Amino acid sequence: MxxxxxxxxxxxxxxxxxxxxxxNINPLGPPKGLEKILIDSFNSLEAYPDIKYRKLKKSISSYLKCNDENIVVGNGAVELIDNFIILSNRVFVCTPSFSEYEKRAIVHGKEVIRVPYKDDFTIDILAIGSKIQKGDLVILGNPNNPTGLRIDKIELIMLYDLIKKTKSYLLLDEAFFEFCPMDYDSIEVFRNTNYENLGIIRAATKFFALPGIRLGYGCTSVDLVEKISNIELPWSINSLAESAGNYIFHNxxxxxxxxxxxxxxxxxxxxxxxxxxxxxxxxxxxxxxxxxxxxxxxxxxxxxxxxxxxxxxxxxxxxxxxxxxxxxxxxxxxxxxxxxxxxxxxxxx
Amino acid sequence: MxxxxxxxxxxxxxxxxxxxxxxNINPLGPPKGLEKILIDSFNSLEAYPDIKYRKLKKSISSYLKCNDENIVVGNGAVELIDNFIILSNRVFVCTPSFSEYEKRAIVHGKEVIRVPYKDDFTIDILAIGSKIQKGDLVILGNPNNPTGLRIDKIELIMLYDLIKKTKSYLLLDEAFFEFCPMDYDSIEVFRNTNYENLGIIRAATKFFALPGIRLGYGCTSVDLVEKISNIELPWSINSLAESAGNYIFHNxxxxxxxxxxxxxxxxxxxxxxxxxxxxxxxxxxxxxxxxxxxxxxxxxxxxxxxxxxxxxxxxxxxxxxxxxxxxxxxxxxxxxxxxxxxxxxxxxx
CATH class of the missing domain: 3.90.1150.10 (Aspartate Aminotransferase, domain 1)
Known part of the structure; x- marks a missing residue:
């Protein structure tokens, strides 16, 4: 590791x-004005964060342009990935990709199915389709790390159709989303699906230059929000990260x-x-x-x-x-x- | 829940x-001077926390009077409890106690064995001993929540002997340790065992009045430190919590x-x-x-x-x-x- x-x-x-x-952190550093927000939030350390992160979820949903009932939050993107893995059967990882996908699957005793990217680092839908079963989870970096490419929109929609048909799950790790040219926004593309069997994960870590604050978030179905709430660790986002999340997305x-x-x-x-x-x-x-x-x-x-x-x-x-x-x-x-x-x-x- | x-x-x-x-938070609030420490640490948010939390572990080991190689850290005591549960077979909970013990066991698909406290809220060693097997984990609040009592020292040593003999594990949740009269310190009592098959968990949450900062820590065997490092989520303690941990224990x-x-x-x-x-x-x-x-x-x-x-x-x-x-x-x-x-x-x- x-x-x-x-x-x-x-x-x-x-x-x-x-x-x-x-x-791979935004070289401009965190948004200006964050220090003042954090100083003003010091008192919040003396109480537990809101166990339901209600205000934070509203801030995120307004940034992502989705409903707050579709929002999940975690200690960095990696905790959210972990939660989706806990809820799934087998875990499909496309190689090469972020090592934690496979590692977290192993920690939770899940079988890992490796599907290599094609030579041009595009996804191999046929290979995924030939093996995927109900309850399986496909995790894809979008853009993928370390290869740097986004999934083609048409291919992504084809993959999602396959996911729905097989009653499996698709998790898009979009931790680097904002750095990419805006060819499409997954949250917009899949809005009419109500994000069923789908998770789209992003984070404050990279683009907002806050790897130390540990704030990941995602958009998924109401059903998966509920299932995740039953298994997630309580209070995993620190109060100051909560305050930062209520500020940075408006900049x-x-x-x-x-x-x-x-x-x-x-x-x-x-x-x-x-x-x-x-x-x-x-x-x-x-x-x-x-x-x-x-x-x-x-x-x-x-x-x-x-x-x-x-x-x-x-x-x-x-x-x-x-x-x-x-x-x-x-x-x-x-x-x-x-x-x-x-x-x-x-x-x- | x-x-x-x-x-x-x-x-x-x-x-x-x-x-x-x-x-149940210390009514005096966090240690004085913490605000300045946090303000001075804002720059640390722009980099990942030390993935091995080397300096933080030294601060904690100096406070606990044990070696830094015996220290584990987590996002509150609850993440550490979760990690011990992942590593165990069945989970023994004494009832009534903190609900997360049983909840985390269920999340990870572990069988839960409930052993009620006796009428005077002391532990029932015979009941534990009649069921415990190799690889099982006994979790005990010390003091227990919500009952408020510490485990008698003689009973605790007897229980640990049983744990060692059966090759099971004992996890003492001592999140409220510093509030108690100092009848004994588990870390001192078990020093000569090298904390084999034992975890002693504490946190900044209650006594240092920092539930919002999410800083739990524990003392365990070098073997379990290694095993936990293989399964724990990376960077789960925020950079500011790391800085706080390097300060508060010296007060x-x-x-x-x-x-x-x-x-x-x-x-x-x-x-x-x-x-x-x-x-x-x-x-x-x-x-x-x-x-x-x-x-x-x-x-x-x-x-x-x-x-x-x-x-x-x-x-x-x-x-x-x-x-x-x-x-x-x-x-x-x-x-x-x-x-x-x-x-x-x-x-x-």
Whole structure:
């Protein structure tokens, strides 16, 4: 098991402050004004959070444009994924993808069915369809991590039809949703289904740059909201995270600015990376880029960057990727230039 | 399922601010200086918490006087209880006790064995011993909620011998530990066992008056620390809770003051309650008091208090208690006087 963002494990290897390209967080930082909101909420720590998170769910439903009765919340997206897994029979994971899908399934004693993505990292609906049964759960990153691609809208609707027909469940992990070009919004696409047999999960973690606050949320059917309420841990969202959630989603200016910033830097970084020899850059729609190393292994490149103050994400811990892939975040121009300088140094070695 | 502290569900029934006697929180509030610590930690929200919570575990082990390799942490005591349950076979709960023990067992598909407390609310070791098998987990509140009593030290050691002999597990939920007179400290008593087959869980929630921060911790064997690390949800403690945990346990003055305050108010409230006709007051060692209603049912008394601005805890949701028990917290003198005034009004009706 390995995750990005664990800088503490590497701080002894570099004399200075490490730059984190291993976790994919909005480089603009959290919305302005959040500090004041949190300071004003300190008193809330002396009482339990609302066990039903009523106000928080209203804030989220207004942001997502759905009904608050369709909202579930959790300690990051991962707790919500965990809850859907507890409620399901077997768990389908498409590889490579976020390692917690498979890990949480194993923790809860669920059989895992691995379905590799096709060579172009699109989903293999036929392979899923040939095995899926009633009560099974298909988990898909949308965009997927580490590959960076969204599911094609037509394919997604076809997959959902299959899910409904087989009485199985579909869970879309959209933790990186806001970073992507707005080709479609799953919550809008599936509104007329009442989200039956469907969960769409997002989080404050990445786009709102708040991985420390632990706030995940999702949209699902009223039936699944009820089932999850019967199994979820009580009070798993801290009071200050609750207050943050009542604030951040209303920041339209911040949201627009972040989207534009990421688009510009993604285009910049992708173009620059494409000029480097010895790597293959995969297309991306989000704020991270998967790279195949043609001349080195991940360990060598990881150390090369670490010695120069940057932590990148090795990818061999993703099932389906070998030890010649890395993933880098899209960050500020200043840092992206530094990343490219190190990569050019590596190229010319 | 019902918990104390859900004031939001009752605010429409009283025109004014409700006083919460249904959750058992230190009336002195959180340690002074915590606000500044949290403000200084706001930047930490932009990065993931340390996935291994290394510094936090050191702070806790120094407070508990054990090794940091024996520490586990979680989103409140309840997440740690959940993790121990996932690792066990059957789950023994002594009734009445905190409802989450049984609920979490059911969520994870574990068989629940109910062993009623004896009439004086002491544990029934013979009943446990007649049924326990390898891999089973016995969960005991120490002090127990809602009964308020600690396990006798000799009995506890006898029970642990039984646990070791049968290769089962014992989990002591000591969320209210610091409120109790210091007859013994389980962490000290079991130090020479290296906490094998044993978990001792505590939390910042009650004594440090931080139910909103969600910080539970425990002391267990190195083997169980490892097993829990393989199944626990990642990053379940928020960054600000992490910072709070690095601060609050060093506040010796606050800890002493709180213990003395609670002792004084417990003695006061217990004596006053004992003078009321129509109720039976159970002995307590902690910061809440279980009361049997001889003339009314819980619903009537709950409404009587609610109409006068106080929320008490009805107890029929505790298995083993019927609808003529209530639980009240030990709070500030001002509030305790108000509680007694309402109770006297009820007595004289």
């Amino acid at each position: 390995e995750h990005g963002g664990d800088l503490l494990s590497y701080e002894d290897y570099y004399d200075g402050e490490l730059i984190d390209y291993s976790s 339209e200016e911040y949201i627009e600015e972040s989207k534009e910033y990421i688009k510009k830097e993604r285009d910049y970084l992708f173009k620059e990376l494409s000029n480097i020899e010895g790597i293959r850059v995969y297309p991306t729609e989000t704020n991270y880029i998967l790279i195949e190393l043609l001349n080195w292994n991940e360990e060598y490149v990881f150390k090369f960057f670490l010695e120069r103050g940057i932590v990148i994400r090795k990818c061999s811990s993703f099932i389906g990727l070998d030890n010649n892939h890395i993933r880098v975040a899209v960050k500020s121009r200043e840092n992206n230039i530094k990343l490219m300088e190190i990569l050019k140094e590596l190229e010319n070695k | 019902e918990h104390g502290g859900d004031l939001l569900s009752y605010e429409d029934y009283y025109d004014g601010e409700l006083i919460d006697y249904s959750s 010796e003055e606050y800890i002493e003051e709180s213990k003395e305050y609670i002792k004084k108010e417990r003695d006061y409230l217990f004596k006053e309650l004992s003078n009321i006709e129509g109720i039976r007051v159970y002995p307590t060692e902690t910061n809440y008091i279980l009361i049997e209603l001889l003339n009314w049912n819980e619903e009537y008394v709950f409404k009587f208090f609610l109409e006068r601005g106080i929320v008490i805890r009805k107890c029929s949701s505790f298995i083993g208690l019927d609808n003529n028990h209530i639980r009240v917290a030990v709070k500030s003198r001002e509030n305790n006087i108000k509680l007694m005034e309402i109770l006297k009004e009820l007595e004289n009706k």
